[in-house]
Amino acid sequence: MRDENEPLEITAKRLVDGLIADGVRSTAELPPWLPADQYEQQHQAAVHVPRDIYEDLRARPRPMLSHLTYFEGWNSVVYDERTRTSVVVVSGGT
Numbered sequence: 001m002r003d004e005n006e007p008l009e010i011t012a013k014r015l016v017d018g019l020i021a022d023g024v025r026s027t028a029e030l031p032p033w034l035p036a037d038q039y040e041q042q043h044q045a046a047v048h049v050p051r052d053i054y055e056d057l058r059a060r061p062r063p064m065l066s067h068l069t070y071f072e073g074w075n076s077v078v079y080d081e082r083t084r085t086s087v088v089v090v091s092g093g094t
Contacts, residue, residue: 019067027078028061030054030089045092057089064089 031043033054039047047054057064057078065086066076073093077086 019065023066025064025066025076026061027057027064027089030058030064032058043090043092045090047090048088054089069093 062078064076064078069075075088075091077088080087
């Protein structure tokens with residue numbers, strides 16, 4: 001939590017440092033593919049890419065950034081070199 005006496009710039013720096021330290025993972029850490037309902041039950045997350053892409057991400061590891069969204073949600077994204085955009089691989093929370 002932010003101390004109201006602390007400058008906002010310091011709080012923002014802590015947020016970015018935390019994202020970098022804790023948020024960057026490898027796609028090799030993704031759990032094995034499961035059908036959507038089973039994946040959601042076991043991992044409290046939804047898969048947003050087709051099975052072949054998901055399995056390719058696990059087989060050929062790439063950096064993946066996990067970050068908070070809204071109040072209690074999160075996304076894990078990878079950079080797609082072909083489209084030059086970030087793609088949500090999985091998401092969870094509310």
